[in-house]
Amino acid sequence: MVHDLCYAELAFDGYQPTSLLEIPGAKEIGVEFHTLSKTYNMAGWRVGFAVGNHQILRGLRTLKTNLDYGIFAALQTAAETALQLPDIYLHEVQARYRSRRDFLIAGLAELGWTVPKPLATMYLWVPCPPGSTSTDFALSVLEQTGVVVTPGNAFGVAGEGYVRISLIAECDRLGEVLRRFKQASICY
Template identity: 50%
Template structure:
């Protein structure tokens, strides 16, 4: 609703990412339906980045944009094995959705490379076709790490909404604190690094992204160190 019509008519693409990096936010179904309706009205292609759909907590099921009525007319959904199967850096992903957009993407893709190393493709096939039960166990590990961080945030003057998914907690900085300066001070005085929100743009000022990709004992220690600042 906040996008002016004169901007919308000139916009060929809308990029959406949920569950979101860096905030961990999930997209309500009604929001996605409105996004599809908006794209159909203004002839916009929605590029829906959904690599965290299998990294969710507390029973949350991340939706696909393609579940929304009319989405296949205007949307392409991207996914990756990087997050679901811990294969970051392998550069294995997929795109599904509007046939015309996929055809255009294929034309571009076939002119910039010729595919990935065959053993990586074989490994990706094994990941996709193998036993998937371990994913739930893995998600519980990340969920417990999230809960550890949520537990010590108040002790360091921060607050956050528990993320429904992704690998991050998006924490609000203590009142009056500049996140860049705080991050550097924390690193210098405690040896703990938390990413300032400004690393993701000006609108991230006043927030920190805290990663779940650290063992529990280290997260507990990080909270103890930060609480002494």
């Protein structure tokens, strides 16, 4: 069993994501992956780690040593430094993403959307207007506003009917998205 816990620190409203390895017996059958990309703003650097079952990790190590040979030493040093940051850094990151989440959800509500507040993420999953596929809606948004949203079907069949909007931009930039949506009459 494999668990991707990449958003563990991007949790809000008192929620704490559960690690697979907290579940009795999971260490014997699974591994958990984590990345510094999201929490420590190291996107694209692909710094992460896996923990869990020793045999599975040994197989992963064998695979990795035949595919590549590690990352640039400066990136490893940056990752080490990031992991030593005080907890206040994580609280600031959480507050930043929570603020963006709440801002965008409120703005989308003014345009007719009901988007539940996710408890741990850096994205919002926004329902497409009735009768639109996720691809059609994403293309329409791009053509009418110049704003890129990701069609939910890119993540599998369960994503159909939704688009994913990133929360990586500051609220002023997200406000521009909302302004363009309103100007183009993109609403639910």
